[in-house]
Amino acid sequence: xxxxxxxxxxxxxxxxxxxxxxxxxxxxxxxxxxxxxxxxxxxxxxxxxxxxxxxxxxxxxxxxxxxxxxxxxxxxxxxxxxxxxxxxxxxxxxxxxxxxxxxxxxxxxxxxxxxxxxxxxxxxxxxxxxxxxxxxxxxxxxxxxxx
Amino acid sequence: xxxxxxxxxxxxxxxxxxxxxxxxxxxxxxxxxxxxxxxxxxxxxxxxxxxxxxxxxxxxxxxxxxxxxxxxxxxxxxxxxxxxxxxxxxxxxxxxxxxxxxxxxxxxxxxxxxxxxxxxxxxxxxxxxxxxxxxxxxxxxxxxxxxxxxxxxxxxxxxxxx
Numbered sequence: 001x002x003x004x005x006x007x008x009x010x011x012x013x014x015x016x017x018x019x020x021x022x023x024x025x026x027x028x029x030x031x032x033x034x035x036x037x038x039x040x041x042x043x044x045x046x047x048x049x050x051x052x053x054x055x056x057x058x059x060x061x062x063x064x065x066x067x068x069x070x071x072x073x074x075x076x077x078x079x080x081x082x083x084x085x086x087x088x089x090x091x092x093x094x095x096x097x098x099x100x101x102x103x104x105x106x107x108x109x110x111x112x113x114x115x116x117x118x119x120x121x122x123x124x125x126x127x128x129x130x131x132x133x134x135x136x137x138x139x140x141x142x143x144x145x146x147x
Numbered sequence: 148x149x150x151x152x153x154x155x156x157x158x159x160x161x162x163x164x165x166x167x168x169x170x171x172x173x174x175x176x177x178x179x180x181x182x183x184x185x186x187x188x189x190x191x192x193x194x195x196x197x198x199x200x201x202x203x204x205x206x207x208x209x210x211x212x213x214x215x216x217x218x219x220x221x222x223x224x225x226x227x228x229x230x231x232x233x234x235x236x237x238x239x240x241x242x243x244x245x246x247x248x249x250x251x252x253x254x255x256x257x258x259x260x261x262x263x264x265x266x267x268x269x270x271x272x273x274x275x276x277x278x279x280x281x282x283x284x285x286x287x288x289x290x291x292x293x294x295x296x297x298x299x300x301x302x303x304x305x306x307x308x309x
Binding site: 053055056057058059062066067068069070078081092093094117133137139140141 | 154215252273276
């Protein structure tokens with residue numbers, strides 16, 4: 001027998017909370033049930049992981065680091081750029097080590113979410129950028145001659 | 148004159164390196180800009196303030212910002228109410244964020260070339276000329292970024308693209 005991947009939980013909400021939930025769901029094109037499931041999941045992750053917050057972006061809700069503009073996937077791109085060195089990334093950003101480490105732990109727990117987002121960013125190459133923003137021009141610094 | 152706002156993913160060392168290398172350039176690192184007030188706020192409010200101040204935003208983020216600019220163009224700019232001070236998207240494959248000196252050099256060259264450009268609504272994709280640079284003595288590689296300089300010393304090392 002297949003194990004169920006979800007359970008049904010009924011809950012009683014104050015009227016005002018129900019209205020706010022419906023508004024949030026409408027804004028994102030979700031059902032109220034989807035919206036509440038997402039909020040519960042985000043709340044759980046906030047509780048379980050240090051420094052994690054969630055923010056709306058044009059690419060959907062993203063896990064971010066508190067008091068920072070950076071999403072977890074952006075920090076993981078830096079980690080990748082520094083060959084996995086957390087101290088090097090902390091130095092690059094001028095952050096305490098624990099904040100970068102928190103992003104790494106989150107990414108390890110939800111690798112699919114983070115890897116897919118990084119792949120989506122990589123896919124936005126010059127051609128795709130031009131499709132979306134036709135005024136885009138490429139600039140490659142000119143070579144300098146030997147002195 | 149190019150006035151840059153560097154996203155948080157770009158090391159604050161790039162801002163100080165650029166100020167040393169490209170004299171007269173205005174560069175803000177997001178962590179310091181407006182007392183860091185825009186760090187934890189939604190991207191759109193930061194970008195709108197940057198647009199209001201006619202700052203050119205420099206970023207590696209090609210996931211969330213382009214759709215935002217498209218939405219601005221679709222919804223607001225059609226009525227002539229919205230414009231921005233320009234965006235520079237950096238290609239992390241040819242100019243990785245870890246290569247601070249390479250990024251300083253590429254941005255300094257862009258600033259020099261774009262000295263007279265009108266950056267209103269301009270979007271630029273900045274790509275490095277190669278995966279590494281050639282130092283003056285012919286040695287190939289990414290030069291170490293000068294962390295601290297004594298007064299009177301020169302700026303970033305003399306570099307050439309291969």
